[in-house]
Amino acid sequence: MKRLSVILGLVAGIVATSCTPKTNSQTDGEPMTHLLLATAWFQQSAEMRACYYQSYMLAKMALKENLQNYKGAKPAAVVLDIDETVLDNSPFEAKLMADRQNYSDSAWMAWSAREEALALPGAAEFIAYARELGVDVFFISNRVLDERERTLKNLATAGMAVDSAHLLLYDLSKGTSCKDERRDLVSETHEIILFIGDNLGDYTSLFDRRDSSLALHLADSLHEDFGRKFIILPNPMYGEWENAIYGHNHKLPMTEKNRTMLELLRK
Numbered sequence: 001m002k003r004l005s006v007i008l009g010l011v012a013g014i015v016a017t018s019c020t021p022k023t024n025s026q027t028d029g030e031p032m033t034h035l036l037l038a039t040a041w042f043q044q045s046a047e048m049r050a051c052y053y054q055s056y057m058l059a060k061m062a063l064k065e066n067l068q069n070y071k072g073a074k075p076a077a078v079v080l081d082i083d084e085t086v087l088d089n090s091p092f093e094a095k096l097m098a099d100r101q102n103y104s105d106s107a108w109m110a111w112s113a114r115e116e117a118l119a120l121p122g123a124a125e126f127i128a129y130a131r132e133l134g135v136d137v138f139f140i141s142n143r144v145l146d147e148r149e150r151t152l153k154n155l156a157t158a159g160m161a162v163d164s165a166h167l168l169l170y171d172l173s174k175g176t177s178c179k180d181e182r183r184d185l186v187s188e189t190h191e192i193i194l195f196i197g198d199n200l201g202d203y204t205s206l207f208d209r210r211d212s213s214l215a216l217h218l219a220d221s222l223h224e225d226f227g228r229k230f231i232i233l234p235n236p237m238y239g240e241w242e243n244a245i246y247g248h249n250h251k252l253p254m255t256e257k258n259r260t261m262l263e264l265l266r267k
């Protein structure tokens with residue numbers, strides 16, 4: 001998960017809320033940090049699990065229908081992202097917050113080396129279903145090439161074993177984490193009939209590096225693709241959506257990020 005940005009400047013927020021008795025963190029002093037709430041929702045809410053089950057159920061229906069409609073000669077494929085799509089890295093976010101650390105590549109590499117990420121609800125069942133239908137399963141992830149072995153092992157442990165040829169990672173030497181080239185590579189031999197991810201960039205690079213419009217209207221213009229060609233999974237913890245809100249300024253202090261978000265919101 002070579003993320004463009006991961007926002008973990010939580011020290012001020014955690015200190016503020018732990019040192020001062022509060023009955024309502026939203027109205028008394030610094031607002032509760034969005035990441036703590038987002039991670040709690042992602043990891044500890046039944047609603048999150050239901051969302052994932054619902055999404056993968058829809059994915060099965062879309063896959064079956066798209067396969068029935070596909071009459072081409074190339075074998076059919078489904079392309080999935082990995083992090084927060086099939087593997088749950090929320091313990092990594094939680095540990096950083098507990099340790100009052102910011103995101104760093106070294107912290108991420110230490111987490112991924114543990115190979116402990118659990119399968120997200122419905123993911124393993126979907127992958128088994130795709131294979132039952134004879135659809136090839138590819139993973140295109142922005143984990144880096146050095147993470148190949150550990151990622152293969154973690155996927156296997158989580159019940160989603162795949163061989164190395166079906167795992168396309170981020171080659172740092174390319175200088176871009178855009179997934180177009182890797183999607184094109186799969187398309188040379190396969191017809192991709194469905195994409196699944198937690199970031200719209202997992203579907204098309206149109207959503208990479210969003211400007212101040214946040215690509216909201218772009219999403220509207222592609223609404224007929226969602227649930228049919230692309231299944232989006234909920235990730236409130238991080239993503240290009242958040243980078244865009246901060247104008248891709250990853251180093252803003254948390255108080256500034258909170259202020260920026262609050263100013264942006266419709267009231």
Ligand SMILES: [Mg+2]
Nearest residue numbers: 081083084198
């Ligand atoms: Mg992801």
